[in-house]
Amino acid sequence: MAWRSDEVTVSIVSSSPQGIHAVVTPSGKNSWLLSVIYASTLPLNINRYWHELSCLPIDKLPWLVMGDFNCIINPDRKPHKLH
Numbered sequence: 001m002a003w004r005s006d007e008v009t010v011s012i013v014s015s016s017p018q019g020i021h022a023v024v025t026p027s028g029k030n031s032w033l034l035s036v037i038y039a040s041t042l043p044l045n046i047n048r049y050w051h052e053l054s055c056l057p058i059d060k061l062p063w064l065v066m067g068d069f070n071c072i073i074n075p076d077r078k079p080h081k082l083h
Contacts, residue, residue: 010034013056018049019067021056033058037067046070 006027013021018039025031033056039049056063 016052018045023061032062032064035063035065037065037069039068039070041070
């Protein structure tokens with residue numbers, strides 16, 4: 001992450017190989033939570049990451065989530081492997 005420190009304050013809440021979570025406070029504005037995600041495709045890691053997300057203070061701040069969760073909403077959308 002990069003930012004202009006004279007215009008915004010960024011405080012890292014937590015980070016892991018699957019994402020970075022930070023409180024962002026623009027000068028003279030309200031704070032908000034930013035999560036930048038690149039989730040694992042391994043089921044065990046995915047379950048750990050969902051738990052990590054559940055521990056964030058999302059009930060206290062507006063939350064912007066961006067990135068790749070590597071989740072499929074509908075199994076019909078999963079590409080089939082070619083043999």
